[in-house]
Amino acid sequence: MTNTVIYEAHDVSKSYGSVKALTGASLRLHAGEVVGLVGDNGAGKSTLVKVLSGAHQPTSGRLELDGVEHVWGSPREALEAGIETLYQDSSLAPHLTVSQNLFLGREVMSPGILGKLGFLARRRMEKEAHDDLERVGIAVPASSRPVSALSGGQRQAVAIGRAVSWARKVIILDEPTNHLGARQAGEVLNVIRAAKAKGLGVIFISHTLPHVLEVTDRIVVLRLGRIVRDAPTSEFTPDSLIAAITGSADSEPTTDA
Amino acid sequence: MTDSSQAISVTPSPAAEARKARAFDALTSQSSLLLGVLVILIIVFTILEPKFFSVATASNILTDWGSIVLIAVGQAFVIISGGIDLSVGAVIGLSGVVAAWTMANVLGLDQTVKGQDAWGGLLVGAAVSVGVGLLVGLINAFLINVLKIVPFIATLSTMGAALGLSVVISQGAPIGSANDFALISSFSPQWNPLSPALVVVIVVVTVLGLYLHKARVGLYTYAIGSNAFAARAAGINVARHLTWVYALSGALAGLAGIYVYIRLGAGSPSSGTGRELDAIAAVVIGGVSLMGGIGRLPGVVIGALILFTVQSGLIMIGVEPDWKKVVVAVLIAAAVAAQVLRKSDGRS
Numbered sequence: 001m002t003n004t005v006i007y008e009a010h011d012v013s014k015s016y017g018s019v020k021a022l023t024g025a026s027l028r029l030h031a032g033e034v035v036g037l038v039g040d041n042g043a044g045k046s047t048l049v050k051v052l053s054g055a056h057q058p059t060s061g062r063l064e065l066d067g068v069e070h071v072w073g074s075p076r077e078a079l080e081a082g083i084e085t086l087y088q089d090s091s092l093a094p095h096l097t098v099s100q101n102l103f104l105g106r107e108v109m110s111p112g113i114l115g116k117l118g119f120l121a122r123r124r125m126e127k128e129a130h131d132d133l134e135r136v137g138i139a140v141p142a143s144s145r146p147v148s149a150l151s152g153g154q155r156q157a158v159a160i161g162r163a164v165s166w167a168r169k170v171i172i173l174d175e176p177t178n179h180l181g182a183r184q185a186g187e188v189l190n191v192i193r194a195a196k197a198k199g200l201g202v203i204f205i206s207h208t209l210p211h212v213l214e215v216t217d218r219i220v221v222l223r224l225g226r227i228v229r230d231a232p233t234s235e236f237t238p239d240s241l242i243a244a245i246t247g248s249a250d251s252e253p254t255t256d257a
Numbered sequence: 258m259t260d261s262s263q264a265i266s267v268t269p270s271p272a273a274e275a276r277k278a279r280a281f282d283a284l285t286s287q288s289s290l291l292l293g294v295l296v297i298l299i300i301v302f303t304i305l306e307p308k309f310f311s312v313a314t315a316s317n318i319l320t321d322w323g324s325i326v327l328i329a330v331g332q333a334f335v336i337i338s339g340g341i342d343l344s345v346g347a348v349i350g351l352s353g354v355v356a357a358w359t360m361a362n363v364l365g366l367d368q369t370v371k372g373q374d375a376w377g378g379l380l381v382g383a384a385v386s387v388g389v390g391l392l393v394g395l396i397n398a399f400l401i402n403v404l405k406i407v408p409f410i411a412t413l414s415t416m417g418a419a420l421g422l423s424v425v426i427s428q429g430a431p432i433g434s435a436n437d438f439a440l441i442s443s444f445s446p447q448w449n450p451l452s453p454a455l456v457v458v459i460v461v462v463t464v465l466g467l468y469l470h471k472a473r474v475g476l477y478t479y480a481i482g483s484n485a486f487a488a489r490a491a492g493i494n495v496a497r498h499l500t501w502v503y504a505l506s507g508a509l510a511g512l513a514g515i516y517v518y519i520r521l522g523a524g525s526p527s528s529g530t531g532r533e534l535d536a537i538a539a540v541v542i543g544g545v546s547l548m549g550g551i552g553r554l555p556g557v558v559i560g561a562l563i564l565f566t567v568q569s570g571l572i573m574i575g576v577e578p579d580w581k582k583v584v585v586a587v588l589i590a591a592a593v594a595a596q597v598l599r600k601s602d603g604r605s
Binding site for chain 1 (some may be wrong): 276299467468472473474476478479482483484486487488489490492493550551
C-alpha cells in the first residue's frame with residue numbers, strides 16, 4: 001500500500017425522492033489498498049457502490065479520481081476512467097465463451113481491412129484471455145468454452161479476473177464471495193491480493209465478515225445511510241465489527257437483539 | 258481424493274482441450290444433426306413418392322425457401338438478442354405492395370416497358386421495398402427502446418398496422434404488371450433454380466452469417482440475449498444495438514417483399530400473411546433458443562429447408578395443402594420440446 005490517494009468521495013449524499021439512502025459519506029482509497037465496506041441490509045452499501053461506480057449520480061458531494069473531480073454520467077464513463085465494478089449478480093453472459101466475456105466491450109479486431117469491416121481476432125483474444133487470467137492467478141479451462149459450462153466458483157473467478165485484468169485504478173467488488181464454497185472463496189481472496197499487489201485500489205463489499213477481516217487493510221462501516229466507523233482492519237475483532245455494524249457498540253445500550 | 262488442488266485450477270493443455278472440444282462440437286453440432294434429418298426426410302419422401310426426388314421439387318422448395326430464409330435470418334438475429342419480430346410477414350406484403358404501387362403510379366411503368374427502363378424500374382422497386390421494411394424495423398426499435406414496449410407487443414402492433422396499410426394502399430387487390438414480364442420471370446427461381454433472386458438471397462445470408470458469428474455486431478447480439486445487464490455493464494450501447502437488429506430484420510423482410518413480388522409478378526397485400534410463423538419455425542428448428550443467446554445461422558438455413566421439404570413432401574404424398582399450417586405448428590412445438598429435452602439432459 002502506498003500513500004497515494006487514488007479515489008476519494010467527499011461528503012456524498014444520495015436521496016431517492018424523499019428517501020435519504022446515503023448521508024454525508026466520505027471515503028478515501030489508496031493505491032494498493034483493500035477497503036472493506038460493510039453494513040446491514042439497507043445501510044447504504046449498494047447506494048455508495050452505485051455512486052462510486054458511476055451507475056447513480058450523488059445528490060450532493062463530489063468524487064475525485066487521482067485528485068481530479070469527476071461527475072460520472074454513466075458506468076461507461078467511470079469504466080473508461082479506470083474504475084471496474086463487479087456487480088453482485090453475475091456480470092457475465094453465460095452463453096459467451098470465457099474469452100468473449102473477458103473482452104466484451106473491448107474486443108480486439110482483426111488486423112487490416114477485416115477489422116475495419118467489424119470482424120474480430122478470435123484466436124488472439126482466446127490466447128490473451130488465458131494469459132490475462134493466469135497473470136491474476138486464475139487458471140480456468142480452455143478460454144473457448146462457454147461460461148455456462150463452468151462451475152459457480154470458476155464463473156466468479158472469471159468475472160473477477162475480468163475486472164482485475166481491465167482495471168487501471170480502482171476495482172469495486174460487490175459480494176464476490178457470495179454463494180461460494182470455502183476453497184473457491186479462498187481463490188477469490190487471492191485474486192483480491194493480486195489486484196492489491198498490482199497497485200489497484202480495491203473496494204470489497206461483503207456480508208461474510210471473516211473474509212473482510214482476512215483480506216482488507218481498512219474497514220468502513222455503514223449504518224442507516226451514514227459511515228459510522230472507518231478504521232484499520234487491525235483495530236477490529238469479529239465481535240467489535242459486528243457491534244459496529246449493528247450499532248450496539250456506541251450510543252445505545254445492549255438491546256435484546 | 259488424491260489431490261484436491263487439481264479440481265478447479267489445472268487443465269492439461271488448453272489448446273488440445275479446445276481442439277478436442279471443437280471436433281466434438283462439430284460432430285454433434287445442431288447443423289450436422291439437422292442435415293441428417295434433412296437427408297432422412299428426403300429419403301423417406303422419395304420412397305413414399307419417387308417423383309419427389311426431382312429438379313422440379315427442389316426448385317419449388319428453393320423458391321419458397323428463398324423468401325423465408327431472409328426473414329428467418331432476420332428473426333434469428335432478433336431472437337438471439339432476446340426479442341421477437343412478429344411484423345416480418347406483414348412487412349413482406351406491405352413492402353411488395355408499396356414497391357408495386359410506386360412502380361405503377363410514381364414511375365408510371367406497365368408491362369410494355371422493355372430493356373433498360375424495365376431494369377431501372379425493378380431496381381427502384383427493390384430499393385423502395387427494402388426501404389419500407391427498414392422503416393418498419395426502425396419503428397419497432399423505437400417502440401421497444403424508447404416507449405419500452407415489450408418486443409412481442411411492439412411488433413404485434415406494427416404487424417397489424419402493416420397488414421392494414423397494405424390493404425389500404427392496394428385497395429385489397431394485387432398491384433401487378435408494372436414490369437417486363439420476361440425480365441422479372443428471368444429473376445424468379447420458379448423458372449430457374451439458380452436465378453439471380455436466389456443468388457442474391459444466398460449472398461446476403463452468407464454475409465450475415467459471417468457477421469453473426471465472426472464480427473462484433475454478432476457478438477453483441479449474443480451478449481445482449483444472454484445477459485443484457487452484463488452487456489450494459491461491459492459498456493455496450495444496448496438500445497443502439499437493438500435498433501440495428503430490428504432495422505436489419507425489417508430490411509430483410511423488405512428484401513423478401515421484392516423477392517415475393519418478382520415471384521408473383523405482383524405486389525399482393527396478403528403475400529406475407531402468416532409468414533412470420535414460418536420464420537419462427539425455421540429459427541427454432543434450426544436450434545435457436547427463444548430465450549435468447551443461443552443458436553447458429555447454418556442451423557436456421559437448414560431449418561428453413563427442412564420446413565419446406567416437409568411441406569412439399571406432404572403435399573406430394575397426397576396430404577391436403579390445408580394441413581400445412583398445422584404441420585408448421587407441430588414442427589415448432591417439436592423443435593422447442595427437443596431444445597428443452599436437450600437442456601435437461603445437461604447439455605446446452
